[in-house]
Amino acid sequence: MEWIEGIDFTPFILSFQLATITTISLFLFTLPLSWYLSQSRSKVKPFIESLVALPIVLPPSVIGFYLLVLFSHNSPVGSFFVETFGVELLFSFSGLVVASCFYSLPFMVQPLQSGFESLNRSMLEASYVSGKGKITTLFRVALPNMKPALLTAIVVTFAHTVGEFGVILMVGGSIPEETKVASVAIYEFVEIMDYKSAHIYSGIMLLISFITLTSLYIFNRRQKEKRYW
Secondary structure, three states, X not given: OHHHOOOOOHHHHHHHHHHHHHHHHHHHHHHHHHHHHHHOOOOOHHHHHXXXXXXXXXXXXXXXXXXXXXXXXXXXXXXXXXXXXXXXXXXXXXHHHHHHHHHOHHHHHHHHHHHHHOOOHHHHHHHHHOOOOHHHHHHHHHHHHOHHHHHHHHHHHHHHHHXXXXXXXXXXXXXXXXXXXXXXXXXXXXXXXXXXXXXXXXXXXXHHHHHHHHHHHHHHHHHHHHHHO
8 A cells, every 4th residue: 555655644633633522522512502492482592593503604714714813812712711721722723622613513503403303392391290300301311312413413513623624724724733634734735736645635534524424324324214113
């Protein structure tokens, strides 16, 4: 396998680390939000849903620009992280995690919310009647009965974060072994017209993405077939 020789896999490792941390963080922080949106009939719900969905329609450059301003030393957020935690958000891996959480937010929230909304209401009401609280109902009743939506949220968020480029480049730049993820590495190969390396990196990303999504669809299909049987 001569084509593997000379390939620096560090950008791929950084991409997977970033995607893993982002996915776990988003799941923990958005689970209560997704549950609230699925159960709420509040008048502010459409506004919250619109804010959550903004990264889907906004260009990455717009999100990246505002995060660049937000993370700078001149902003309250940027100065707070530096003074309190000693963490630089701009051009750092920590900043990439925060930026990725913003950009991948709807890809975690929307599948979870749809999964919660698809649950049988009588099943949830039976849990409440039996004396179980909202937290117990969430973890013991709701989540176990929405495995396809749960897996979709996790896999799509992970895959989306691995493939992100625009926001990552604006917030993190291209610092080797720090912020130079696979998508940024491909961009730089194209810039210097190293199409061979760009083909190899892109091919690896394409293969990983295809296998990941195919596995997801197969799992969801089997779950649907189980329901009919």
